[in-house]
Amino acid sequence: MTLILSCKNENTEAAFTDEEMKAEKELVDLPQYLDGLKDVLTAHGGLQKWSEMKSMTYVMDDQETVTDLKTRDIIIKAPTHTIGF
Structure with missing residues (x-):
């Protein structure tokens, strides 16, 4: 089994500097x-x-899982089916 997790943020702002991270x-x-x-x-x-x-999305093999972080609703998308909310 292969599990790949990823947080995706579409924001194009520059990354925080070390000083900003320390201040935060x-x-x-x-x-x-x-x-x-x-x-x-x-x-x-x-x-x-x-x-x-x-939301948080991750892909495991040919299956994509999308989780709504506020409601915890989950959709699982596979080539042959989709289940969830």
Whole structure:
């Protein structure tokens, strides 16, 4: 089995500099989150940016899965069928 995960953001803005990432990490106080999750959120643009994301898509073999991050509705698309919401 092969599993490939990807977060896609269509934003064309330049990536954050190391200084911006450090400043973001210092400004965002997320005591309710585990330290590892704080690092992940910061690496992906901060909690605000993560909250703005609408969906996550990944492909495994010939099957595409799209998850609505707000409702958790999922659609699975394969060559012979599509299931989900």
